[in-house]
Amino acid sequence: MLDYDVVIIGGTPAGRCAALTAKYLQASVALIEPPNKSPELSFLGKNFPILGARYSQTLVEFGRFAQQVNFAQQFTSNFGENADTPEIVLQLDAAIEWAKNTVSNIEKVNSIDFLATAGVDVILGNAEFIIKPDLAVIVNGRRLKSRRFLLATPSQPAIPEIQGLLSTGYFTPETIGGLSELKKLPNSLVVIGGDPAGVELAQAFNRLGVAVTVIVKSSHILAKEDPEAARLVQAVLESEGVRILTQTEVTQARIIDEKKWIQAGNEAIETDEILVAAGYKKTDFESLNLSATGVKFNDKGLILNNKLQTTNRRIYACTDFSRGYLFPNIANYQAKVALKNALFLPIFKVNYSGIPWAIFADPQLARVGLNESQAKAKYGEDVLVCREYFKLLDRAQMQGETTGFYKLICRHNGEILGAIIVGPQAAELIHSIALAMRQGLKVDAIAEFPHIWPTLSEINGKIATNWQLQKFRTQPFLSNLLENLFHWRRYWHW
Numbered sequence: 001m002l003d004y005d006v007v008i009i010g011g012t013p014a015g016r017c018a019a020l021t022a023k024y025l026q027a028s029v030a031l032i033e034p035p036n037k038s039p040e041l042s043f044l045g046k047n048f049p050i051l052g053a054r055y056s057q058t059l060v061e062f063g064r065f066a067q068q069v070n071f072a073q074q075f076t077s078n079f080g081e082n083a084d085t086p087e088i089v090l091q092l093d094a095a096i097e098w099a100k101n102t103v104s105n106i107e108k109v110n111s112i113d114f115l116a117t118a119g120v121d122v123i124l125g126n127a128e129f130i131i132k133p134d135l136a137v138i139v140n141g142r143r144l145k146s147r148r149f150l151l152a153t154p155s156q157p158a159i160p161e162i163q164g165l166l167s168t169g170y171f172t173p174e175t176i177g178g179l180s181e182l183k184k185l186p187n188s189l190v191v192i193g194g195d196p197a198g199v200e201l202a203q204a205f206n207r208l209g210v211a212v213t214v215i216v217k218s219s220h221i222l223a224k225e226d227p228e229a230a231r232l233v234q235a236v237l238e239s240e241g242v243r244i245l246t247q248t249e250v251t252q253a254r255i256i257d258e259k260k261w262i263q264a265g266n267e268a269i270e271t272d273e274i275l276v277a278a279g280y281k282k283t284d285f286e287s288l289n290l291s292a293t294g295v296k297f298n299d300k301g302l303i304l305n306n307k308l309q310t311t312n313r314r315i316y317a318c319t320d321f322s323r324g325y326l327f328p329n330i331a332n333y334q335a336k337v338a339l340k341n342a343l344f345l346p347i348f349k350v351n352y353s354g355i356p357w358a359i360f361a362d363p364q365l366a367r368v369g370l371n372e373s374q375a376k377a378k379y380g381e382d383v384l385v386c387r388e389y390f391k392l393l394d395r396a397q398m399q400g401e402t403t404g405f406y407k408l409i410c411r412h413n414g415e416i417l418g419a420i421i422v423g424p425q426a427a428e429l430i431h432s433i434a435l436a437m438r439q440g441l442k443v444d445a446i447a448e449f450p451h452i453w454p455t456l457s458e459i460n461g462k463i464a465t466n467w468q469l470q471k472f473r474t475q476p477f478l479s480n481l482l483e484n485l486f487h488w489r490r491y492w493h494w
Helices: 012-023 049-077 092-109 112-118 176-181 196-207 227-239 330-344 372-379 394-399 426-439 443-448 460-475 474-494
Strands: 002-007 030-032 121-124 128-130 136-139 142-144 146-151 188-192 211-215 243-245 250-256 259-264 267-271 273-276 316-317 357-359 366-367 384-389 404-408 418-425
Touching: 002 012, 002 330, 012 030, 012 112, 012 330, 030 112, 049 372, 092 112, 092 142, 092 176, 112 250, 112 330, 112 372, 136 146, 142 146, 188 259, 188 267, 196 211, 196 273, 196 330, 196 357, 227 366, 227 404, 250 357, 250 366, 259 273, 357 426, 366 394, 366 426, 384 418, 384 460, 404 460, 418 426, 426 443, 443 460, 460 474
Parallel strands: 002 030, 002 146, 030 121, 146 316, 188 211, 188 273, 211 243
Antiparallel strands: 128 136, 136 142, 250 259, 259 267, 357 366, 366 418, 384 404, 404 418
């Protein structure tokens, strides 16, 4: 007799999401997670990959709040020299403490205690597959037999091979909470790599008064994104005081006279702390003994089919690692597809078209589907690109957030191929266009929808209408026909 319908080897939000979903479907489910060092989150050491990203995002939000406070302080000071306006001072240690409390609250809402209360058999330990006498998982000396298994383990940060980096010491976005354990908070921070988490934290710490330097090998930060969009984000960071060194490689890190130094190109830079944000690498599954089960790998990691089955049909997998970035929403989507196939018949396939993602810098950068170069490479001349700028939007003017643009990429028949938004609330605005893509709606449906005024969402309707006008201009026959029709009507007074 089997112990469970599905055993999930987790350590990610996607694993917990899958476990809870399985229980709601009345399945018997076990969730295996790495053991926690302490109930107080340790704080956010390497055993807490689930909470590391949440901690980083909380600091990013606090940085955005700090920017708003600074703006308000400048605004009130304009009322006159004698204005009785108290100075507002934001302290980084207060931000760290606030982030810790916020993450602790989030953990309570999504905790393993909650899963256990819901009926999930939560086991803290390290799992290992065995195949004799039957396929099973061993954890804490206990043998778990299941109909299906789901791998939902976390990706690991990619650490570049830099001489002396390990001995010098560094943080990653997942372990940045360790700053709260230092006796003295940093006055300066060097960020190695320009991936989303690094860019977000660089801006956040800069807004909290830390001198930040970002070093990237590419010609601009966020190298995997649309160059026009990435360079706009970079320009904003630089205008706020973040120093960005492009096309520069860090070759060495050292401690000299109890101070950290890095060699970046031809320049030696002193810094209090180092943050490595150079993307993520494939998950290391060696400890799970997957090779014994017939699961195969390639240079990208696990070999999965479009049903998220490994080469062992009883073992499924989902991952939060995609395109070198961490996208929890994609991992959760994969988890739901894999879970349905594991619990029922393997007939459900993943469909990545129309799934958006976002980078929470300020301005935010959100994207869905193909970018301009990808679309033109695939469809050639059958691509029409339209732009709309936030400075032309009433709500953006009212909020004083006019930096940014919206790029919509479609075929001439109105099929939406992709969209890129850089601007206020881009991560929220992208959902409308992503849903339209998922449901097969064309641009006309968005243009005809009456968006509320004044809202930022109105930009979706504006760009769709602009796309219609731009398409009209590419059809001279129709333009001439309408011109002649109206001329004839005016002439005959009809």
